[in-house]
Every structure is written in C-alpha cells, then in structure tokens.
Amino acid sequence: MKGRMQPKQNEAPTRAPTTTVPFYNDPKKRAILFQIATLLMVGLLAFFLISNTLANLEKQSIATGIGFLQKESAFEIGESPIPYSAADTYGRALVVGFLNTLIVSFIGIVITIILGTLIGIARLSSNWLVSRSAAAYIEVLQDIPVLLQLFFWYAFFYNVLPSPRQALNPFMGVFLSNRGLVFAIPEAHPVHKYLVLALAIAGVAIYLMRRWARLRQARTGQPFPVLRVSVALTIGLPLLIWIFGGAPTAMNVPVLKGFNFVGGTNISPEFTALLLGLILYTAAYVAEVVRAGIQSVSKGQTEAAMSLGLRSSLVLNLVVLPQALRVIIPPLTSQMLNLTKNSSLAVAIGYPDFVSVAGTTINQTGQAIEGVALMMIVYLTLSLLTSAFMNWYNKKTALVER
Amino acid sequence: MKLFKTSAVFLALLLIFTASVALAGTLEDVRAKGFIQAGVNGDLFGFGKPDEKGVWRGLDVDTARAIAVAIFNDPNAVKFTPLTAKTRFTALQSGEIDVLTRNCTQTLGRDTALGLDFCQVNYYDGQGFLVPKKLGVKSAKELDGAAVCVLPGTTTELNVADFFRSNGMKMKPVVIENTAELAKAFFAGRCDCLTSDASQLAGTRAVAANPKDYIILPEIISKEPLAPAVRHGDNQWKDIVNYSVLAMINAEELGITSKNVDKMLKSKDPKIKRFLGVTAGNGKALGLDEKFAYNIIKKIGNYGEVFERNVGVNTPLGIERGLNALWTDGGLMYSPPFK
Numbered sequence: 001m002k003g004r005m006q007p008k009q010n011e012a013p014t015r016a017p018t019t020t021v022p023f024y025n026d027p028k029k030r031a032i033l034f035q036i037a038t039l040l041m042v043g044l045l046a047f048f049l050i051s052n053t054l055a056n057l058e059k060q061s062i063a064t065g066i067g068f069l070q071k072e073s074a075f076e077i078g079e080s081p082i083p084y085s086a087a088d089t090y091g092r093a094l095v096v097g098f099l100n101t102l103i104v105s106f107i108g109i110v111i112t113i114i115l116g117t118l119i120g121i122a123r124l125s126s127n128w129l130v131s132r133s134a135a136a137y138i139e140v141l142q143d144i145p146v147l148l149q150l151f152f153w154y155a156f157f158y159n160v161l162p163s164p165r166q167a168l169n170p171f172m173g174v175f176l177s178n179r180g181l182v183f184a185i186p187e188a189h190p191v192h193k194y195l196v197l198a199l200a201i202a203g204v205a206i207y208l209m210r211r212w213a214r215l216r217q218a219r220t221g222q223p224f225p226v227l228r229v230s231v232a233l234t235i236g237l238p239l240l241i242w243i244f245g246g247a248p249t250a251m252n253v254p255v256l257k258g259f260n261f262v263g264g265t266n267i268s269p270e271f272t273a274l275l276l277g278l279i280l281y282t283a284a285y286v287a288e289v290v291r292a293g294i295q296s297v298s299k300g301q302t303e304a305a306m307s308l309g310l311r312s313s314l315v316l317n318l319v320v321l322p323q324a325l326r327v328i329i330p331p332l333t334s335q336m337l338n339l340t341k342n343s344s345l346a347v348a349i350g351y352p353d354f355v356s357v358a359g360t361t362i363n364q365t366g367q368a369i370e371g372v373a374l375m376m377i378v379y380l381t382l383s384l385l386t387s388a389f390m391n392w393y394n395k396k397t398a399l400v401e402r
Numbered sequence: 403m404k405l406f407k408t409s410a411v412f413l414a415l416l417l418i419f420t421a422s423v424a425l426a427g428t429l430e431d432v433r434a435k436g437f438i439q440a441g442v443n444g445d446l447f448g449f450g451k452p453d454e455k456g457v458w459r460g461l462d463v464d465t466a467r468a469i470a471v472a473i474f475n476d477p478n479a480v481k482f483t484p485l486t487a488k489t490r491f492t493a494l495q496s497g498e499i500d501v502l503t504r505n506c507t508q509t510l511g512r513d514t515a516l517g518l519d520f521c522q523v524n525y526y527d528g529q530g531f532l533v534p535k536k537l538g539v540k541s542a543k544e545l546d547g548a549a550v551c552v553l554p555g556t557t558t559e560l561n562v563a564d565f566f567r568s569n570g571m572k573m574k575p576v577v578i579e580n581t582a583e584l585a586k587a588f589f590a591g592r593c594d595c596l597t598s599d600a601s602q603l604a605g606t607r608a609v610a611a612n613p614k615d616y617i618i619l620p621e622i623i624s625k626e627p628l629a630p631a632v633r634h635g636d637n638q639w640k641d642i643v644n645y646s647v648l649a650m651i652n653a654e655e656l657g658i659t660s661k662n663v664d665k666m667l668k669s670k671d672p673k674i675k676r677f678l679g680v681t682a683g684n685g686k687a688l689g690l691d692e693k694f695a696y697n698i699i700k701k702i703g704n705y706g707e708v709f710e711r712n713v714g715v716n717t718p719l720g721i722e723r724g725l726n727a728l729w730t731d732g733g734l735m736y737s738p739p740f741k
Contacts, residue, residue: 062495075560075575158592179549257547259547348578349578360577363491366515
C-alpha cells in the first residue's frame with residue numbers, strides 16, 4: 001500500500017489529496033461545520049428566549065428597557081460617598097450603591113488579608129496560648145453563619161452605644177453614639193490637593209528607591225534602611241507642603257444640633273457592623289489558607305535558613321512566606337471574592353449597598369429582569385476584575401526556576 | 403432578602419421560559435388546587451400575623467379568608483405566604499400567589515408598569531411618624547436632621563423623601579428590609595423616628611416593651627389606600643376579589659352581621675334578598691355560588707365586625723374607624739349596589 005501511494009503522490013503533486021474526500025468526512029471542515037451549527041443553535045435559543053420574554057412582559061403590561069435609569073429616583077440613601085439626593089436619577093442612585101459595595105469590599109479585603117495572615121501565623125506559633133487562641137478564633141467564627149454575625153454586631157452597636165445626646169466623647173471632636181462614630185475633619189483648604197500630590201510623589205520615590213536599594217544590595221551587598229526612609233518620605237513630604245501652604249489648622253468639628261451631629265464625618269453603625277462581620281468571618285478562612293500555605297513549605301527550608309543564622313522573623317519573611325505565597329494566592333482569591341459577594345447581605349442590616357439600592361429600584365419601577373441583570377453584571381465584573389488582578393499577581397510570585 | 407432574590411430570579415426565569423404566562427383562569431387554577439394562595443405581611447399585628455397558636459389573624463388575613471369563603475365556603479382554604487415589602491409584587495407577578503392582601507398602597511405606577519390590578523380598598527391609611535416621647539417632638543416639621551427608620555420598597559420611602567424635600571429638611575434614612583428587625587433598631591434608638599402607614603405604626607407601637615413611651619405625630623403626610631391586588635388581565639378573578647371585599651362593606655351598610663345573617667335570609671327587602679342570594683343572579687354573574695355573600699358574612703362577618711375584631715378601639719391597636727367608617731357615617735367605605 002505504502003509503496004503504491006508514494007509514487008502516485010509524486011506523480012501529481014499539484015493535485016491535493018483532500019479533493020477526493022467529501023467535506024463531511026474531513027475532520028477539519030466537519031469541526032467548523034459543527035461549530036457553526038452550535039453557534040446557530042445558541043443564537044436561535046437566545047433569540048427565542050429574548051423575544052419570548054419581551055412578549056410575556058408585554059402581555060403582563062410590565063414596562064421594559066433601561067429608560068428608568070434616567071428617571072428621578074425620589075428616594076433617599078442613608079450614606080453616599082458622592083453627593084446624592086432624592087432629586088437625582090435611578091442611575092445615580094445605583095452608582096451610589098455600587099460605590100458603597102466597592103468601599104466596604106475593598107477596605108474589607110485589605111484588612112481581612114492582614115488580619116488573616118496574622119492569625120494564620122499565630123496558629124502555628126510555638127507559644128501554646130497564642131496558637132490555641134488563634135485556633136479557637138478560627139473554629140468559632142468559621143462555624144457561625146455570617147448573617148447571624150452581622151445581626152449580632154449590628155444589634156451590639158445600637159444596643160450598647162448611647163443615643164447622640166449622651167454620646168461618648170473620648171477625645172475632643174470625636175463622638176461615639178448609636179448613630180455611629182462622628183469625628184472632626186480638617187476644613188476644606190486649597191492646600192489639601194497638594195498634600196495628595198505630595199503623597200503620590202512620595203509613593204513613586206519609595207518605589208524607585210526600593211528598586212535602587214535592591215540592585216545596590218545585589219551588587220555590593222550593602223543593605224539600605226528602606227523602611228525608615230520610606231516612613232520619613234511618606235510623612236515628611238506632605239508635612240513640608242502643609243507647612244509651606246500656611247499650616248491651616250481649621251477643623252470641621254461635629255456639633256450636636258437637634259437630634260444628630262452636624263459637621264465632621266460619620267462612620268455609620270451599619271457600615272461598621274457589616275465591615276466587622278465580613279472581616280472577622282473571612283479572616284478565619286484566610287488564616288486557614290495562610291496556615292496551609294506555610295505548612296506546605298518543607299521543614300528543611302526553615303532549618304536551612306536557621307542554620308544560616310537568620311532570625312526567626314527573617315526566616316518567615318525571606319524564606320517561608322515567599323514560597324508559601326504560591327500555595328496561598330489561589331484560595332485567597334476565592335476568599336476575596338466571597339467577601340465581596342457576602343457584602344450583599346448588607347440589605348439585612350440597613351447598609352445601602354448595591355443590592356439594597358437595586359432592590360428598591362426594582363420595587364419602585366417593577367423592572368425585575370433589568371434590575372437582576374444589573375446586579376449580576378456588577379458582581380460578575382467585580383469578581384472578574386479581582387480574579388484578573390490576583391492571577392497577574394500569582395504569575396508574578398510564581399516560583400521562577402533558574 | 404433571600405426570598406426576594408429567589409422570587410425575582412423565579413419571575414425572570416418564568417418570563418424567559420414559559421411560552422405564555424397564565425393570565426386568565428386564576429379561578430380555574432384555584433379550584434383545581436382547592437385553596438387560594440394569599441400573600442400577607444406576616445409581621446404586622448392587626449393586619450397579618452400568626453397568633454401565639456399559629457393561626458393567622460388580621461384585617462388582611464380576613465380579607466383573604468373572605469375570598470376563600472366566596473369560592474370554597476371554607477375560611478381555611480387559604481395558604482398564607484408572608485412577604486416583605488420588596489418581595490410582594492414579584493411574588494404576585496410570578497404567580498407564586500393568587501392574591502396579595504398585604505397592606506399595599508394602590509398607586510398609578512403599580513397599577514400600570516408593575517402589571518397589577520388593585521381591587522376595592524380595604525383600609526384607607528396615611529403615612530405618619532412614630533417618635534419616642536422623650537425626644538420632645540410635637541410635630542413632624544421639627545424632624546430636620548433626623549435619622550428615619552423606613553422599610554425599603556414602599557411608597558413610604560418615597561413619601562418621606564418628598565415630605566422632607568418639600569419642607570427643606572434633611573433626613574438620614576436607615577433602610578432595613580425586615581419589619582421586626584426595623585422595629586428592633588427603632589426601639590433601641592438607632593433612629594429618631596419610624597415612618598410608615600399610621601395603622602402600621604399603631605401595630606408596631608402595640609408590640610413595644612412600653613407602648614406609652616411612644617407617640618404618633620399628628621401629621622399624616624400621604625394618602626395610602628390599601629387594597630388587595632391581583633395580576634393584570636384576569637378580569638373574572640379581579641371581580642371575585644373585588645366583590646368579596648365589597649360584600650363585607652355592603653353587609654354593614656344593610657345592617658347584616660354574622661349574628662343576624664340567618665334571620666336576614668327571611669327579609670322582605672329585595673336588596674337584601676338579592677345580596678344574600680335568596681334571589682339568584684349575583685353568584686352566577688361572578689362564576690360563584692349564589693350564596694357567596696351569605697357565606698362570607700356568616701363565616702367572616704361584615705366589614706365593621708372585621709375592623710373592630712382586628713384593629714378597632716378595643717384591640718391593642720385602638721384605631722378609630724375614621725376614614726374607614728361607612729359613607730353614611732362620614733367615612734369612605736361605600737359599596738356599589740349588588741344587583
């Protein structure tokens with residue numbers, strides 16, 4: 001067979017052998033065909049679902065479309081990082097809800113990682129009391145549903161703290177009551193935006209300095225006091241600008257007027273309860289992730305580092321943690337996503353997050369499909385962005401074998 | 403909240419997948435099931451809340467029972483689904499419930515864009531404010547800067563924003579979905595005032611640790627006609643719900659009570675004879691038993707009896723008839739003739 005085929009092909013090299021094969025027997029073409037067919041089916045299904053939905057909505061005379069985003073919302077929102085009033089649109093109300101979700105998730109994630117890492121390390125401490133306390137923390141907080149924890153913290157705040165008229169006043173300009181923590185903030189002044197600029201410049205300078213210090217240490221072996229210089233830069237640079245800007249000291253101090261405090265800034269009990277609940281709950285999981293990561297680094301590494309004479313803090317920071325990170329990051333990502341998604345429980349304790357605002361919007365406009373779709377898009381986007389960032393970071397920390 | 407998400411998603415799926423949502427034929431469906439499914443409040447004393455034995459009680463509950471009696475002559479042929487302010491309309495739209503008797507305010511927006519139809523009003527209400535006495539507030543106009551506890555997804559949320567806006571005052575809403583959680587936060591002092599329909603405020607105050615520490619401010623800032631709602635487009639079902647409520651009002655007007663209804667069967671008055679089905683016609687027109695009105699009055703009572711039993715002056719709520727008196731007594735309750 002082989003011998004006969006060979007000369008035939010040599011005789012007629014221009015004639016492609018595929019021409020004799022019908023297209024439905026050609027695996028390549030067949031694959032394309034199947035893909036087109038599948039695509040068509042999915043397209044048809046989507047068309048059917050959408051048109052069917054629209055017909056049903058029409059039949060039930062329920063309004064459709066996203067035109068409602070332009071309409072006046074006419075409801076107030078308890079707290080908002082951007083100016084918002086009932087005269088604004090549903091669109092802006094939803095943006096407020098989104099920002100509230102973003103704020104609580106971001107702050108929550110940062111603190112959770114720090115707290116979780118500390119507890120995870122404490123769990124492995126050779127000190128009996130420290131490791132037992134960490135273990136107890138993890139077991140207790142992991143096993144209580146997060147919604148109950150939220151209810152607990154919220155009830156704790158409004159039951160234990162006094163009313164605004166009897167507010168606790170630990171320092172001048174700081175008031176703690178069941179309306180939240182109210183504290184003085186500096187009066188708006190033109191120099192403030194230069195302070196932010198100075199902080200940004202300090203950040204860039206620190207980054208460059210660290211690079212330079214690392215290269216220098218690699219070249220000459222001389223260490224550089226990176227931490228001390230960084231702290232000095234972060235504090236010193238803005239301070240200098242502030243002094244040159246005339247050192248404005250005017251403060252916007254909260255005063256009790258009527259029932260509540262006016263002026264200053266306010267951290268509400270809802271926000272605090274939500275943040276605290278999410279952090280304490282998720283940190284228990286993060287602690288376990290960190291512990292697993294550290295234990296995945298073989299004992300030989302620690303022993304080798306110790307035999308070099310490194311202090312135990314250096315062993316942790318230079319040898320164990322960098323290797324543990326590879327194991328820690330993927331499950332850590334999923335804990336970060338969990339925290340973001342759990343923040344939607346805010347509805348239960350009155351923090352105006354995205355789900356809460358979108359829920360009210362759905363109820364006032366009756367447009368459940370659009371509202372639910374918006375919720376899904378928002379959480380999907382947040383989750384995908386977090387994952388994308390963490391994947392990038394994961395690649396960066398992956399062990400580069402040399 | 404979970405229920406809200408479930409029913410919202412359920413509605414979305416239903417609208418997406420079903421070839422056509424069942425619009426007509428609620429009566430046939432109900433007859434086939436053998437009971438009606440009613441959405442009620444679940445947490446509102448006097449309107450919809452199970453008592454300590456687990457029996458549902460309240461004005462809205464009795465309204466739902468009246469519908470069940472009209473169809474099945476059985477006040478227990480009802481399944482009650484407790485709904486939050488946010489879940490209620492979605493539950494009705496998606497067909498989870500047949501009728502919504504959950505102190506819902508009729509508005510143009512809900513009647514149109516939400517795809518609902520409201521029936522005869524069973525309680526004329528208005529929004530007010532509940533404040534602790536020790537706050538020393540005498541009028542709602544003094545509430546500038548107050549933290550206001552409010553339920554989400556209600557007309558209340560809009561009214562209070564409108565009221566503060568139109569009076570140039572500021573407010574901080576504290577929005578908690580669950581009525582009981584909201585009341586707890588208010589009683590603990592998280593908010594300066596609780597705003598809701600006046601009837602609900604009376605109900606909330608009645609369950610406070612010390613009801614005398616709280617007052618309802620005199621201002622009523624809105625009109626809240628509370629009415630049962632059904633899905634848009636099923637006219638026969640809407641008629642049945644409508645005339646079940648109206649039957650109770652008409653009975654009070656005709657002086658028929660659950661106690662004298664049997665005697666009234668022998669009445670010579672053609673209006674009463676038609677109403678109680680002694681002269682046939684009304685029942686057939688609605689697709690119901692000719693005795694439906696008789697059954698409602700016999701098993702549930704007339705509107706006055708239902709009102710006094712659930713929310714009247716001799717109950718912990720202690721609400722006067724006011725707007726809810728018959729038109730002949732200066733109220734708004736008025737039934738078209740049953741003929």
